[in-house]
Amino acid sequence: MASMTSLTLEEIGRLAGVSRSTVSRVINNQENVRPEVRDRVLRVIQETGYRPHAAARSLAAQRTNVVGLAVPRSAQSFFADPYYPRLIQGMTQACNAHHLALSLFMCHSEKEEEDLYPRVLSRGLIDGLIIASSVKNDPLIPLLLESQMPFVLVGRPLSQAPINYVDVDNVVGVQNAVRHLIRLGRRRIGHIMGPQNSAVGLDRRQGYINAHVERGLTVDESLIVPGDFSEMSGYQAAQHLLAAGADAIVAVSDKTAYGALRALREAGRAVPEDVAVVGFDDLEASALTEPPLTTVRQPIRATGVVAVETLLDVMENPGGPPRQVILPTQLIVRESCGARFP
Amino acid sequence: MASMTSLTLEEIGRLAGVSRSTVSRVINNQENVRPEVRDRVLRVIQETGYRPHAAARSLAAQRTNVVGLAVPRSAQSFFADPYYPRLIQGMTQACNAHHLALSLFMCHSEKEEEDLYPRVLSRGLIDGLIIASSVKNDPLIPLLLESQMPFVLVGRPLSQAPINYVDVDNVVGVQNAVRHLIRLGRRRIGHIMGPQNSAVGLDRRQGYINAHVERGLTVDESLIVPGDFSEMSGYQAAQHLLAAGADAIVAVSDKTAYGALRALREAGRAVPEDVAVVGFDDLEASALTEPPLTTVRQPIRATGVVAVETLLDVMENPGGPPRQVILPTQLIVRESCGARFP
DNA sequence: GTGAAAGCGCTAACAG
DNA sequence: CTGTTAGCGCTTTCAC
Secondary structure, three states, X not given: OOOOOOOOHXXXXXXXXXXXXXXXXXXXXXXXXXXXXXXHHHHHHHHHOOOOOHHHHHHHHOOOOEEEEEEOOOOHHHOOOOXXXXXXXXXXXXXXXXXXXXXXXXXXXXXXXXXXXXXXXXOOOOOEEEEEOOOOOOOHHHHHHHHOOOEEEEOOOOOOOOOOEEEEXXXXXXXXXXXXXXXXXXXXXXXXXXXXXXXXXXXXXXXXXXXXXXXXXXXXXXHEEOOOOOHHHHHHHHHHHHHOOOOEEEEOOHHHHHHHHHHHHHOOOOOOOOOEXXXXXXXXXXXXXXXXXXXXXXXXXXXXXXXXXXXXXXHHOOOOOOOEEEEOOEEEOOHHHOOOOO | OOOOOOOOHHHHHHHHOOOHHHHHHHHOOOOOOOHHHHHHHHHHHHHHOOOOOHHHHHHHHOOOOEEEEEEOOOOHHHOOOOHHHHHHHHHHHHHHHOOOEEEEEEOOOHHHHHHHXXXXXXXXXXOEEEEEOOOOOOOHHHHHHHXXXXXXXXXXXOOOOOXXXXXXXXXXXXXXXXXXXXXXXXXXXXXXXXXXXXXXXXXXXHXXXXXXXXXXXXXXXXXXXXXXXXXXXXXXXXXXXXXXXXXXXXXXXXXXXXXXXXXHHHOOXXXXXXXXXXXXXXXXXXXXXOXXXXXXXXXXXXXXXXXXXXXXXXXXXXXXXXXXXXXXXXXXXXXXXXXXXX
C-alpha cells in the first residue's frame, strides 16, 4: 500500500520505530542489527512496498549498480546475425544474478559517437562498461583508459595492450577442426580467411596454421584465400580453392561455409566425398544445410555471462593484472566433414 | 585535463569566477545567463573536461533521463529473428537524439521475473518503460499501472484497456495483400493464421476477412488454417490448403510462408502459377526465396523510434488520453504473388 | 546495536 | 542576470 507521503528511509524508520541508519543497514544486509529489529523493519518494508531511491543510493554510495554495454558503430552485424541477441541474453542473465541494470549504448553514425561517448563516461551513470568489440580498435578505449572507468572488451583487441577482455578460443577452435580433417586423411585443406585486420580473422587463420605445423605438414599458401565473413566471399573463395585442388575447406564462419557449399554444388563436387567443409559459429541453419555442416560452436551466452563477471571483478578489485579470459569452443561434427563420429 | 580534486559544479564555478548556480544554468541551457559569462563557463568546462554527475542530477531533478526496455520472458523470439535488433536500433537512435540512456531488462525465468520486476519499478532508476510485448498480457502491466510509471507497449495488447501502445497496422497490412491477390484474380485465397491468443494473430486474420468482406466475397472457413509463426506450421498448413483447393496463400509471417513454399514445391505446384504466396515481415531472406516472396514489410526501426517518442510524450504530458499509434506497412511485390507490378 | 550528523553533487526556488 | 539557500534520499563515519 502506497501511503500519501512518498516513502523514504526516514519514513520507514519512523514506522518501525528505529532510525534511518538502521533501516539502511537492514536494506544493505549489514550484520550489526538485532534480529528482532531487523524483522520489524523488514515487515514494514514489506507492508509499505518500499523501494530505495536508486539515484539517491548511487549518489551516496558512489556506485550505480549499472553496467553499460557499448555497441560500436562498426558492429553492423548487430542486426544481421544471432550473435548479439545471444550475447545480450548472457549479459542480462548475469546482471540479474548480481542485481545490476544493463544500459545499452549504441551509435549509428560518427556524429552520434562524438555525442554519445563523452556521455557514457559521465560519473554517476554506470560503474563499468562492456564493449562489444569490432574489427577496428574502438576510439572509446583511450577515453576509457583516461577516465579510470573499469571496462572489458568482448573479443580480443588487436593491440597487445594490457586490456581486459573475454573471447572464445578462435585459434584452438579452428585448430581442432583442421586436426579432425587431417585425421580423416585430408591433405589439401584450404582455409577461407576472415578479414586480416581483425583478431578473429587472424586467430582463426593461426589455428589453421598451427594444426599443420604440429603435424609436420607444410602450409601451402595457395590454399589460404581471403574472405570477409560473407556468404558471397565464401562462394568466390571456394572456387579458387577448387582450382587449387583442395580436398577440404575450413571457412572462417558458417555464412562463409554456406557460400562454399553453394560453389561446390554448382561445380558438381560432392560434399564431403570430394571436398569436406567445416564452418565456425554453429548457426541454427547449419544443422539444416545440405549436407549438414560440421562447425565450431562458440559459447556466446557464456561469453556474455563471463564478460559481466569479469567486469565485476575489475570493479571490485581494481588494479592487478589484466583479465584476459578465453572460452573453449566445441567441434560439432555433422556430415559435411565426412565423418559422422569424431 | 583531470585535476586532483574531483570536478564538481562548485569547482567549475570557482574556476570561472561564478557561482555553482550559474554553471548549472549554463549546463542546462537556460536562457538567463549573460553570453560572455556563458562562454567563460563553457570554456572552463571544455578545458577541464567536466561532466555532471548523473546520479546527483537525477536525485535533485527527480528525473533520471533513462528509459527502460523490458523484454518479457515470453519473448522467445528475441534470439531467433531480426525483429528485436532492429527495434532496439530504432530505440537507441531515438534515445541518442533525446540524450537518454536505455536500460535493458530481460528475464529468462519466472523466478527472475519476480526478482526483476519490483527492481525495475524502483524510484530514481528510470523515468519510463517500454515493454516489448508478448503473446500474453504481461504481469508487469498491473504493477506499472499501480506505480504511476509511464510506459508504452510495443504491440497492441489483447485487452481493450486504455493503455499506451505502438504497433504496426497488421489489419491493413494483410488486407492490402489480399486485395492485391483478389485484383489478380485469385478467388480461393487461403490464410495461415498466427496464434489466435495474440493481437498479431487476430489482427492479421481480421485483415484477411476485411478484404473479402469489402469485395463482397464470402469467407470460406476451410481456407483459414491454424499456424504458430513457425516454418513447420506453414509447411503443414499449406498441405491442408492445397487439399482445400486454394489458389493463393497468405501466411501470417515470412517464416510461415517459407514452409508453405516448401510444401508447394514438394507437391509439385508452381508458384505463382498454381498457387500465389504472400508473407509478412520482409525478412532479408525473403528476397532470395524461390521464387522471391511478395510480403508485407513492417517498419520495425520506426516502431522503436516512435515507441521512445511516445514514451517521452507520456512522461512530459501525463494524463490525457492513451496514446495508441499505428504505423503503416508496405506491400513488397515480388514474384511469388504472380504480379511483378502492383 | 543504534542514532546523530555530515555529506554525495546537483537543481530550483527565492532574493536581490 | 546572478548568488544564496534549501533540499533530493541515501550511505557512512563517529559517538554512545
